Amino acid sequence: MAIALALASPALAQRGAACHGGKSFEQFLTQLKQDAAAAGVSQRAIAAASPRLVYDQSIVNRDRGQRVFGQVFTEFAGRMAANYRMEQGRAKIKTYAHAFARAEKEYGVPPEVIAAFWGLESDFGANMGKLPTLRSLVSLAYDCRRAQMFHDETIAALKIIDRGDLAPSEMIGSWAGELGQTQFLPTHYYNYAVDYDGDGHRNMLRSAPDVIGSTANYIATALKWRRGEPWLQEVRVPASLPWDQADLTIKHPRSQWAAWGVTYADGRPLPNDNLPASVLLPMGRHGPAFLAYPNFAAYTEWNNSLIYSTTAAYLATRIGGAAPMRKPTAPVTQLPFNEIKELQQLLARQGFNVGKIDGILGQQSRIAIKTVQKKYGLPADSWPTAELLARMRGR
Structure with missing residues (x-):
């Protein structure tokens, strides 16, 4: 069945080309295949994957439009x-x-x-995603936001195919290219997936023993x-x-x-x-x-x-x-998004590094909040309150 792809807007397409030396997607893809071959991926695997290495603007839109x-x-x-x-x-x-x-x-x-x-x-394999993984990965690799990361993830996916763990048609997952019942990025899949059912393949989509062993290996080895x-x-x-x-x-x-x-x-x-x-x-x-x-x-x-x-x-x-x-x-009570963002702006004006001003209560924002709570004589538990915001507004 043919897959209908969203057309790239000129502005986004230009941004994609700009971070790849002005290359079109087709030129970028040619280079990507050369990089994969240089990394040891066989021409057989590259050819098998090629029909699925297509650009989908809707994937890029989802990446740029993640909800808070x-x-x-x-x-x-x-x-x-x-x-x-x-x-x-x-x-x-x-x-x-x-x-x-x-x-x-x-x-x-x-x-x-x-x-x-x-x-x-x-949900133990019930909801692994429904999008073609290779299409997602290569689209995000062409976009400028995390180009190198997804370039490497695309090559890792090709290595998984080359190793015989999954066929290109089996690679269905999340819009961000994560695969399997514990949603591994392809680099994690390639490096940490193990064959726990003894069938000669590392299949984290269909084999529960492989999911269990692979997840344990990743947690122990990569996450220490x-x-x-x-x-x-x-x-x-x-x-x-x-x-x-x-x-x-x-x-x-x-x-x-x-x-x-x-x-x-x-x-x-x-x-x-x-x-x-x-x-x-x-x-x-x-x-x-x-x-x-x-x-x-x-x-x-x-x-x-x-x-x-x-x-x-x-x-x-x-x-x-x-x-x-x-x-x-x-x-x-949690402050609403706009007030957390305002609090971050006020903290930034006072010289605190709160990271991105995005309305999300991350670690840097918590550290800054704790410091200001101590300044005002409030319990320094790093939790933003209406009282703290009012103090910072000067009320």
Whole structure:
């Protein structure tokens, strides 16, 4: 069946050509194929993929028009880490007990950690995306926004074909070129996918054992998972906590957090040991509180959204048997997008590096907010409030 492609607007086409030395898409594609051959991809694989290496402006439009994420942690986690997904994760661990046990033995990654990513990324294979991967990759490679990244991803996809793992027609995934039941970029697929069912192919689209083994390999090898250590635990924090210490960039031994009055969520005392951890407050001092251990870095490497990474880590604890998180100790309100953006602008005018002024509460914005909260004598929990915004407006 023929695929109808969106026509490129002259302005966007010119931008695409400009960052490739004025080359047309056809000239760019010729060079890309030469680069693939130089990287070791066979002419057979390049020829098999060529009919699908076509430009689609609608993919570029989607990349440039990504929506701002506006949900607070409890809303997102309530939807994405719901009971049905927890139960599905536990069921998958039972169904594929051998593959999960093998993955934990070989890579040190617990089954619930793998299952949580599997559930969040594709609902255990139910929603892997419906777009031709090669078309997405080559379109994004021609665009100027992340040209080198997607140039390399396109070549990695060709290597996957050349290795015999997937045929070009099987490469169907997200608009951003991610593949399989845990949505690997092609470079990750090529480098970390493993054949866990013994059929001679690494098929993360159809083989659950391959998904389990490959995801474990990636988490352990690329994301540096520490065998036998926790990743996230819900805790209860006292009103007297030095709030400026609650920051992912600040680690203290559990014994120090215990001395400050932090306990497990059920009130049990923390171990009096030297295991380093950060206190994570995704919604400020009145919202949920967690101890984030060194393994939590694997989650922020997987996805740098704090809300997503915390949800993935929390879901893994739930699949592993942890209780549901406690309700906030007081109502927590998130500033609307336009007010967060205004706050970022005010912070930038005062000389703070908040990164991109985009209405998204990222790590740099949180650090700046904490500094200003301390200046105004407010609890320095890095959570933006109407009171803080009013102070900064000079009201």
